[in-house]
Amino acid sequence: MAVVEEKKSNSSKKVSDSKKTVKKVVVQNTENSDIAYRALVEPWITEKSHALIAQNKYTFRVTSDTTKAEVKKAIEGFYAVSVEKISIMNFVPKKRAYGRFEGTKTAIRKAIVTLKKGDKGDLTELSVDKNMYQIPPRLPFLKG
Template sequence: MSKIAHYDTIVSPVITEKATIASEQNKVVFKVANTATKPEIKAAVEALFGVKVKAVNTLVRKGKEKRFRGIIGRQSDFKKAVVTLEDGEAIDVTTGL
């Protein structure tokens, strides 16, 4: 896989309170492409950040209907990946990709 494909697989890191708490257990949360598979996500994280990945768990967050000034809109579905790193490995998501 080329480096460009790795950047297409991982869209952005998720920086929330829940993701910050998970980082204490050596886990990092990423927003990934809807078509990405677990092996592709593992390969992308290992190639881009130079770390060893222990496990990858994925989930699809369904889009919600939201109102803005009385107009109903729909948010998109997106896929998240919770990547568990090997002991001793770390990723600083605040620096960006």
């Protein structure tokens, strides 16, 4: 019996040696992701916002009651970058009419976040694909 137990223990040591290579897992702080979920609505992707990326400024649409401090906490916690400055702009709701029915276009609040010089994070993934602005190929059934 002792011989069988020794063989089992040797095989378990080999398995434990191979498991020592552990991949680094990034775990985000749940508090920071909760703040980001409440404060940030979506990245604001326009031609102007892409021009601002060259100046290390990123644009986000935020909720109507979000403050600069909350935006700073959300960006720093969620993207792991350091924020230098935040500018917030409010777009007033515009009146729209459809026949005799009147309504308003929703009000929008956006934040332009300036990162510290030399600091770039996962925010660069928000940039639009360069092929987006190319002319699509002609369909085969359209001739001319």
